[in-house]
Structures are given as structure tokens and as C-alpha cells.
Amino acid sequence: MIGILSYGIGNVGSIQNMLKKAGAASVIVETADALSACDKLILPGVGAFDTGMELLNRSGMRQALDTAVGAGKPLLGICLGMQMLGTRSEEGKDSGLGYIPFQNIRFQLDPAEYKVPHMGWNYVAVTDAGDPLVQGFAGKQRYYFVHSYHALCDDAHDALMLCDYGYSFAAAVRRGNVWGTQFHPEKSHRFGMALLKNFAEVC
Numbered sequence: 521m522i523g524i525l526s527y528g529i530g531n532v533g534s535i536q537n538m539l540k541k542a543g544a545a546s547v548i549v550e551t552a553d554a555l556s557a558c559d560k561l562i563l564p565g566v567g568a569f570d571t572g573m574e575l576l577n578r579s580g581m582r583q584a585l586d587t588a589v590g591a592g593k594p595l596l597g598i599c600l601g602m603q604m605l606g607t608r609s610e611e612g613k614d615s616g617l618g619y620i621p622f623q624n625i626r627f628q629l630d631p632a633e634y635k636v637p638h639m640g641w642n643y644v645a646v647t648d649a650g651d652p653l654v655q656g657f658a659g660k661q662r663y664y665f666v667h668s669y670h671a672l673c674d675d676a677h678d679a680l681m682l683c684d685y686g687y688s689f690a691a692a693v694r695r696g697n698v699w700g701t702q703f704h705p706e707k708s709h710r711f712g713m714a715l716l717k718n719f720a721e722v723c
Contacts (some may be wrong), residue, residue, distance in 0.1 A: 522720060523549040523558030527579035529572055530564030530601065531706060535716075538706040542713045544720035552584035560719070561585070561593060565600030569624065569669075570612030572600045589619055594723045595698045596653075602693065602700030603669060611669055620695045621674040629686040637668040644681040644691045644703075651680055652722040653692070653699050653715060661711050663691070663703035670702060699723065 522539060526532045526548045539546045546562075549555045563585070565572045576582055589595050597605045606616045609624035616624075627636045644661050646654045654661075661681075670689040673679050680699070681692035693700045699719070705712030 521558050522546040522560045522562060523555055524562045524564065525555065525576075525579075525581060525585070526550050527581060528575040529567055530598070531566065531704070532564055534706040535562060535564055535598070538713060539716055539720065542717040542720060544717065549581070550579070552581050555581050555584045556588065558588075559593065560723070561588060561595045562719075563595060563597040563601035563604065565598065565602075565604060566666075567600060568611060569600065569603060569609040569616075570614045572604055573612075573614040573616065576604070586617075589698060592697050594719065595619070596719050596723075597698075597700035598706070599667065599702060599704055602702050603671065605693065605698060605700045606671060609669060619698045620678055620693055620700070622671040622678065622690070622693065624669040625672050626669050627686065627689075634686045637666055638670075638685045639666045640664065642683050642685060642691075642703075644683045646681055647679060648694075651694060653680065653694065653718050655718055655722050657714065663701070663705065663708040663711055665691075665703045667702055671700075697723075 603624045606622040679690035680694040683691035705715045
């Protein structure tokens, strides 16, 4: 069973609907006990970094999440949920979860050429076709983005997908049993469904 963390921020209903279309069972969790009972976890999020961390820490699920990840349970962070997997963000002052060593930086772009936030559909390139999250993927993958900050990985091998918006940035990250996507798979039609299906069945 996949547990979708509901801590006051994130598109939990949309994620659950896409998982259902992908044939995966899920439950929305709001307590530490419910989180601990799940086999896999999804951390959604939209909005500001410090707000997300504050709400997660206040939810009573932070310690249970740390324990679950430490025990090897698969975790997928989405959008702000991915950014929270890192150590910090230029957007705020709070520390992130620290599961993957990266910081989040604001896009450094010429405003005359590129709008921030980066919003809409964009193509990505997979860096490791052997990773279970992208198993069976072929051809160009296209996903829906809405963000002003992106991950800057300490180790380039942690970037599972790259996207180009003025320059190349990490569109997805992974380390061990933890994955994150900057894009919204729940809004990315068949591409997002395939990714969530892999998380449910392969990761």
C-alpha cells in the first residue's frame, strides 16, 4: 500500500486519482501510525519551502517518515516534496529533510528570454535507464512543471533526469530508496502514469 502524506499542502487527491488509473492502491495518511503501516510513501507539496517544512514538522509525521526512510521504505517526493528531500533552499531558512545531498537554488536566467516560474510542459533526458523509476521508458519523456527553484546536486549521479530551461537542471533525483521529481507526474498524462506505475510496482 502506498501512503500519500497529507500535511496541509499538496495535490493529494490528484496523486491518488493518477495512482488509481495506474492500477496502484493508495491511502491518504495524516498520522505517524498510518504512515508506518504503509509499504511505500509519496511526499507531495506545492508552495514555499519553509511553509512545507513547518507543516510537515507540525504534522506529527516527520519522525515516522525519517524512520521509514532509514528502514528502506521507498519514498517519492513531488515538486516541493522533492525540494524538501534536500538539505536547504535559497527560498527559505529552514533545513530540509537531508535524504539526498542537494540544495535548491532559484533559476538564474535572463528575464527577457525566460520567465520564472518555469511553467508548462518540457522534455527530460534520463541519465540512468537502469533505475527502477524509469524502467521501460523509451523515446522522449514530457512532463508538466511549475517551479521557480531547482535542485543543485552535490553528486551529479543523484540527478536521474535532466531538463533544459535556459540551462540543464535536475528534473528528478534519486539516492537509494528515495526518489524525487520536480515535475508533477499526476498532471503529466501517460508519462506521469508510467512513472507512478513504476514506483508502485518496481521501486
